[in-house]
Amino acid sequence: MIAELTEDEVGILLTAAVHAPSMHNTQPWRFEVHGPVVDVLLDEERGLPFEDVSGRAAHLGIGAAVFNLRVAAAMLGHEARFATSPDPARPEIKARVYLDRRGTPVPELSCLYGEVAQRHTYRGPLLDHPVHPTVRRELDEAARIEGAELHWLEPPDISGLRVLLHQADAEDGYDENRRQERETWIGGDRSGDGVPERALGPQPVRQSFVRDLSAGFDSTHRSQAVYETAPAIVVLSTHDEDADAWTRAGLALQRVLLVATSYNLKASFLDQLLERPAPRAQVRELIGGRWPQMVLRIGYPAQTDGHAGRRDWHESFDRWF
Numbered sequence: 436m437i438a439e440l441t442e443d444e445v446g447i448l449l450t451a452a453v454h455a456p457s458m459h460n461t462q463p464w465r466f467e468v469h470g471p472v473v474d475v476l477l478d479e480e481r482g483l484p485f486e487d488v489s490g491r492a493a494h495l496g497i498g499a500a501v502f503n504l505r506v507a508a509a510m511l512g513h514e515a516r517f518a519t520s521p522d523p524a525r526p527e528i529k530a531r532v533y534l535d536r537r538g539t540p541v542p543e544l545s546c547l548y549g550e551v552a553q554r555h556t557y558r559g560p561l562l563d564h565p566v567h568p569t570v571r572r573e574l575d576e577a578a579r580i581e582g583a584e585l586h587w588l589e590p591p592d593i594s595g596l597r598v599l600l601h602q603a604d605a606e607d608g609y610d611e612n613r614r615q616e617r618e619t620w621i622g623g624d625r626s627g628d629g630v631p632e633r634a635l636g637p638q639p640v641r642q643s644f645v646r647d648l649s650a651g652f653d654s655t656h657r658s659q660a661v662y663e664t665a666p667a668i669v670v671l672s673t674h675d676e677d678a679d680a681w682t683r684a685g686l687a688l689q690r691v692l693l694v695a696t697s698y699n700l701k702a703s704f705l706d707q708l709l710e711r712p713a714p715r716a717q718v719r720e721l722i723g724g725r726w727p728q729m730v731l732r733i734g735y736p737a738q739t740d741g742h743a744g745r746r747d748w749h750e751s752f753d754r755w756f
């Protein structure tokens with residue numbers, strides 16, 4: 436075990452961590468560094484009490500940040516092990532990453548380091564190119580290594596999802612609490628957190644497999660687009676359903692997203708299918724009873740897009756022991 440991390444190393448590790456995706460870009464994490472150990476904590480003040488009632492999405496974001504930390508550690512030449520819920524006396528610590536002696540970069544994960552800053556959620560239309568079976572298998576493997584599974588939905592199941600998506604979006608439209616929560620985090624010209632208008636993608640002219648996060652408070656600046664009719668839709672699932680399973684699902688999600696990025700693939704999220712028990716139960720049935728943790732639309736982008744920003748890592752850094 437190394438004695439401690441240098442300030443530069445902490446900067447590299449946490450800069451990578453905060454590039455992780457999180458629902459509405461809330462960045463629901465805080466970090467503590469104890470010698471060679473980095474703790475990743477849930478920041479309760481950055482929760483979404485109406486749209487993420489259980490905290491599942493926040494845990495996924497934390498897991499994704501932990502995966503980025505491991506990738507950056509590998510690039511720096513540290514072996515990294517991690518544990519979920521490491522301290523029963525402090526349940527807010529969701530993951531602990533232990534870093535070992537610095538040597539040469541760890542190839543298996545460090546090769547993904549370049550993708551950390553390249554990966555972004557893409558909400559625009561996709562080209563009609565299919566995802567090659569070899570690439571699909573690599574993405575399957577990425578999920579499997581982190582203890583999750585990917586399910587590539589067949590066309591009849593995807594048609595079924597269309598109805599569920601419509602229902603979920605319609606329910607959102609009538610829910611004043613959810614609408615207000617979204618208004619807090621989405622739209623306008625934001626830089627440090629939340630989803631700015633430039634990252635929303637065009638407004639779909641017909642119902643499509645992309646979530647329009649603007650939820651009815653569009654500005655007049657947004658363009659419109661016709662979306663692909665048959666995107667690849669993939670469900671990431673876990674065997675268990677508890678807070679640790681959610682965190683681990685976040686690691687798997689991020690590994691899948693970084694491998695996808697290395698093939699120039701882009702993804703967007705259809706979390707509205709999992710935020711209420713009824714549609715989630717239907718997605719669960721579709722994938723044979725495993726717990727769905729994320730539904731992704733994956734493909735090759737047909738347009739350029741804008742990105743959501745991040746807070747500087749110092750803003751989520753608590754303590755240095």
Ligand SMILES: Cc1cc2nc3c(=O)[nH]c(=O)nc-3n(C[C@H](O)[C@H](O)[C@H](O)COP(=O)(O)O)c2cc1C
Pocket residue numbers: 454455456457458459460491492493495496499554555556557558629630646648703704705706707742743
């Ligand atoms: C658990 C989770 C749920 C998400 N749900 C959605 C969603 O339903 N629709 C969407 O467009 N983006 C969704 N996102 C993507 C976030 O909005 C995105 O990660 C965040 O704005 C940061 O932007 P970036 O991914 O481009 O870095 C989700 C991300 C996570 C981790």
